[in-house]
Amino acid sequence: MLLTITIMYLQRMARKQDERPALSTRLTYLLKRALVELEGLHAEHLAPVGVSGRELGVLLLLNGFDTTSQQQVAGRLGVDRTTMVGLVDALEEKRFLARRPDAGDRRRNVLELTPNGHAVLAQAVRASDQAERQLLSQLDDKESAQLRTLLTRVTQEPSGV
Amino acid sequence: MLLTITIMYLQRMARKQDERPALSTRLTYLLKRALVELEGLHAEHLAPVGVSGRELGVLLLLNGFDTTSQQQVAGRLGVDRTTMVGLVDALEEKRFLARRPDAGDRRRNVLELTPNGHAVLAQAVRASDQAERQLLSQLDDKESAQLRTLLTRVTQEPSGV
DNA sequence: TATTGTTATACTCTATAACTATA
DNA sequence: TATAGTTATAGAGTATAACAATA
Numbered sequence: 535m536l537l538t539i540t541i542m543y544l545q546r547m548a549r550k551q552d553e554r555p556a557l558s559t560r561l562t563y564l565l566k567r568a569l570v571e572l573e574g575l576h577a578e579h580l581a582p583v584g585v586s587g588r589e590l591g592v593l594l595l596l597n598g599f600d601t602t603s604q605q606q607v608a609g610r611l612g613v614d615r616t617t618m619v620g621l622v623d624a625l626e627e628k629r630f631l632a633r634r635p636d637a638g639d640r641r642r643n644v645l646e647l648t649p650n651g652h653a654v655l656a657q658a659v660r661a662s663d664q665a666e667r668q669l670l671s672q673l674d675d676k677e678s679a680q681l682r683t684l685l686t687r688v689t690q691e692p693s694g695v
Numbered sequence: 696m697l698l699t700i701t702i703m704y705l706q707r708m709a710r711k712q713d714e715r716p717a718l719s720t721r722l723t724y725l726l727k728r729a730l731v732e733l734e735g736l737h738a739e740h741l742a743p744v745g746v747s748g749r750e751l752g753v754l755l756l757l758n759g760f761d762t763t764s765q766q767q768v769a770g771r772l773g774v775d776r777t778t779m780v781g782l783v784d785a786l787e788e789k790r791f792l793a794r795r796p797d798a799g800d801r802r803r804n805v806l807e808l809t810p811n812g813h814a815v816l817a818q819a820v821r822a823s824d825q826a827e828r829q830l831l832s833q834l835d836d837k838e839s840a841q842l843r844t845l846l847t848r849v850t851q852e853p854s855g856v
Numbered sequence: 857t858a859t860t861g862t863t864a865t866a867c868t869c870t871a872t873a874a875c876t877a878t879a
Numbered sequence: 880t881a882t883a884g885t886t887a888t889a890g891a892g893t894a895t896a897a898c899a900a901t902a
Contacts, residue, residue: 555820557755557771561827562737562748564846565730571850572723587723594718605883610718612731614871619885641878641883659716666722672848681845685725687833688842689732766860775894780862802860802901 575665583657592621593655596631596647603642630654736826744818751823753782754816757792757808764803791815
């Protein structure tokens, strides 16, 4: 009888323990942990290519749009224009892109991928694909696609803005 | 005839454009964007409660484990012990937790939530729930649960470590 | 000698303010 | 007057090194 009560008590305590809000169930924690791990994998896989994850972002943006000033890229990348200067400096020094003044508005720098930049971008994308596959190694293809879809929907504005 | 060829060419170009690897499809980009937005929502919702997102993490850990030194919490939170000092300073000053030397090992500080700390934690969790619901407003309950499950599986080690 | 908490210091990342050259 | 790029500076956030107390 006492044993039964004791067991019931312990079970109730165990449930109560489980009901405690846990850090590991918080969405911020899960997103951050996935992101940190993915950034680590990118650092590994991108190192031999010679670009950082942030730089890959710049290359992707330059590849995706035809005419682009530093400030346009900065805006799309979500960084300040002053931060952009250093990024472009590094990529220009590595000969992955070229700056030239815009003929129409000579205050602007038009950024353009060099042939070498295009080649490095292709390599970097393959490296990034590998990093992503490694992060998603526990999921099958359908689940991976689901995760991507759900994240895309989450980060989209409600009214198609 | 020429028009047809032109249209076909433009369509091919459009497809080619779509085939370009885009930043917006990169998992790092999606995760970061979701995280930044969720952190912003937390900042809003947690402000009236008087804790930061990082501090909520500490409170959740203190609530989840029974006996905890500063260094244990730091380890679980993924920050340096020197970073932990400032976090604990702030929470102690706000009377949400108390430091006391461990009787068994007087080098250690045992951290304990105060009654006030428990109350604030409950408030903060409700605020965090709201922030999460707002982020997930485009998803139904099943999809939200799916996202959480997929992220949990992604951040788990393969062999149940 | 090793460990916990602490402080001082340095490093990274990023933004704000100020300057230049263009418009 | 306003804007694009640049530079210098300052502010978070975090880690490394050194120190005191304790083991």
